[in-house]
Amino acid sequence: MTFQSAVRRAGIVVAIAALAASAGCAKKEDGETQASGVKLVEKGKLTVCTHLPYAPFQSKDASGKVVGFDVDLMDLVAKDLGVEQKIVDTPFEGIKSGQDLNTGKCDAAAAGMTISEERQKVMNFSDPYFDATQAMLVKTGKAYKTLDDLRGKKLGVQAATTGRDYAKKVAEEKGLQLVEFEDLAAEQQALANGQIEAAINDLPVWTEYIKEHQGGFEVAAEFDTGEQYGFSVKKDGNPELLKKVNEVLAKAKQDGTYNTIYEKWIGKKPTA
C-alpha cells in the first residue's frame, strides 16, 4: 500500500463518518405550511396521535377504520384545514409526556386526555371538549356500590389515565389493591375473567362496553373528578393550529355539530 492509498482509505473512513454524523444531525424540516398559516408535519395530512382502543373516543370499527368521538371532532378540524386526518396509534407515555408532539411525530394529540397542570408544562391544550366523569364497572349482580366496598379487593385501572390517578389518590385511604393494565382491552378482559373485582375508567367508555356486552356488566358508581379532556399541540410550537382547533370547537358547539357528534358516540345530551 502506498502513502496515497493509505490516505485515500482513511479519507473514505472519515467521509463515511462525517456523512453519518451529518445525516444524524440533519436539521429537521419544519414541515409544510398550509395556506391558512397552519404548519403540518406531513403535507396534506393532519397527523393525530392517539392510543387505541378507547371507545367511544377512538377505536377500530369492524372494517379496521379508526372511529370515535375524538376522531369526528378532529375530522372537523382537518376539513376546515382542507386536509385529511391521519391517525397514529402510539403508547400513552409518548403522548402524555409531550414527546410525540416535540419530536414531530404528530401535529396534535387526541387521546381522551385530561387537561392537567403537569401536562400543561409540556404541551399546549385546546379548550376543553369533554367533561370527564370516572365510573366503576362491576359484573352484574356484584354488591359493590362504592369504592369503600372494595377494601382489600382488586380494582383495575388503566395505566396513564385520569381514572388511575384518581384511584391512586384514594387507594391508601380506602385500602384498595390497584391492578394497573396497559390498555382498556386488558382491563376489560381481566374484569370479565374475575382477575379483578371492579374497574375504573371514563364513564362513556363503560357505557360503550355495556352496550356491547348486554347484561354482563353495570356501572356501580360514578365519580365527578371535575376533569376535562382537551386536544393538545406541541408546547409553544404551533399556535396557529391550536387557534384553529379552538375556532372549530367553538363553531361546532354553536351550530349543533358538536351535539350531533356527542349524541352519536356518548349517547345523552351534554348538560350545559
Place this chain on the structure above:
Amino acid sequence: MTTSPSQPAVEIRDLHKSFGPLEVLKGIDFEVGHGEVVCVIGPSGSGKSTLLRCVNLLEEPTAGRIWVNGTEMTDPDVEIDAVRRGIGMVFQSFNLFPHLTVLDNLTIAQRRVLRRGRAEAERVARANLDRVGLSDKAAAFPAQLSGGQQQRVAIARSLSMDPELMLFDEPTSALDPELVGDVLTVMRKLAEDGMTMMVVTHEMAFARDVADRVVFMDGGVVVEQGPPDEVLGAPRHERTRSFLSRVLDPTHVAQLGRPGETAEPPEAPGLPADDRHQL
C-alpha cells in the same frame, strides 16, 4: 492357567454384525475359558474391536449368540445392567468421568449400582487405586493426570466392581510411547492374579508374554488362533504373516502393502530384539 471349561467365561457362536450394508463380523465362533488371557490382534477394520464390544452388548449383534459366564447376552430379555456388572471394560480413550475426582470415578458405580455404602465403596476404591499404583491420586481430577495414569484409573474403576471378566479395547493405543509400559505392567499383574481377560491390542510383546492364546482376525473372521508361540512365532496363514511383518517391521510396509505382489519370502518374523515394553 486354571481352565475348567465346563462352561467357558465367554462363548460366541456364529456371530454376525453389520453396520448398514457393511458386514464387519462374518460368523465368529470363539471361546474364552475361565482365567484365560486372550489377545485379539489384527489389522484395523478387521472387526476385532466390534467383536469385543459385542461381548458386553455395546454393539447389538446382527445374528448369532453370546454367553458370558453362562448368561446368554443375546437373549432379548437379558437383564443387561445386571450382567454388565460382572464385565469390566477398558477403553482406548479411557472415558474417565471428567467432572468427578479419581476416587468418585471409582465409587460412583459401586454406590449407584452395587448399593455399597460410602465407607465400603471408598475402601474398595482405595484398594484398587493401590493395585494400579495411584493411591496418591485419589483427590485428583482426571484432567490433572497423564494418559497412562488415566488408563490405570480406568482399570481400577472397572476392578472396583469386582468383575469376573475384563475386556480391553486397545488400552494403550492412545498413549504416548513412554506411558505404555505402566499400563501394560498393571495388566500383566492382573493376568497373573488369574483374571479372565480379553484384550484387543497392537502390543505384540505383551501378547507373546502374557496371553494364553492369541487370536488373529482379518476381514471379519478369525483367521487363526493358538498359543502365542505358534501364532506369533510360526503363523500358518499368509495373512497372519503379512500382518505381523507389517507390525513388527514397519519399514517394509511399502513393499508388502502393494497388492498382487508377493514380497520377499515371509520368514516367520522374529520379535524385535529391543522391545521397549519388555515385560
Place this chain on the structure above:
Amino acid sequence: MKLRRRQRERLSLWLQYLAFVAVIAVVVLAADWGRLREAFFRVDIIESMFPTVITVALRNTILYTLGAFAFGLVFGTILALMRLSRVAPYRWVATAYIELFRGLPALLVLFLVGYGIPIAFPEREIPGGVFGSIAIGLGLTAAAYMAETIRAGIQAVPKGQMEAARTLGMSHFTAMRTIVIPQAFRIVIPPLTNELILLTKDSSLAYVLGVTAQTIEVTKFGRDTLNDRVNATPLLVAGLTYLVITLPLSQVVRRLELRYAKAR
C-alpha cells in the same frame, strides 16, 4: 512519496483514530445537553424513585426472572431429553413444541397464559398469582430455547461417557443423571446465563398481566413514574437498574467461556 510499511500502517491507524474521535466529538457537541438533562436527568425525580425502585421494582424483576428461569430450566431439560428419546412420539411432541414456542413472541405467550388460563379454567388459579403467571408465561418460551441449548450440551458429551457408565452396570437413566447431564450442564452454563440475561429484560413484559404496587417491576415502575411526573428521567433510572443485573452476568458469562475454553 514512498513510506515504509510500518510507517504506512501507523499512519493509517492514526487516521482511523482521528476519524473516530471526530465523529464522537461531532455527536457530543451537536447534542442539546441542557434539554437532555431536563428530559432525562432530573435529580429530584431520581431521588424520589429510591428506594422503591430497588426494594420493590428490582426485587420483583429478579423474582420474575428467576421464576421464569427455573421453570424454563426444568421444562427445557425435560424437552431436551424428549428430543433425544428413543420414543418417537416424545421426539415429535418436543420438536413441535420447540418450533412453535421459538416462533411466538414472548409477549403473546405471556398474554395467552395470563388471560387464556383463567378463561379455560374459571375455577382455578395459577399458583403464585402474578408471579406464577409470569414464571410460566416467560418460562414456556425460555424452555424452548433452553431445550435446544441443553440438547446440544448433552450431545456434546462424548459417547464414551455413556458407554463407560453403561459398562459399569448403570441403567440408561442413572448414567444420564449422574454422568451425562452434569457434564452437559457445565457445557451449557455460558449459553444458559445468556438466556438469564435475556429473561431479565423480558420480565419487563409483566405489564401485560396488569401490575399492582406490590408486583410492579423495573420497566413498568419507570413508565408509571414517567406518567406521574411527566418527565423521561425514570426511564434512565430503569435502564441503569437493569444494567446492575445484566452487566455482572455478562461478565460471568465471559469468565465461564474463557475457563471452558481453557479446560479443553
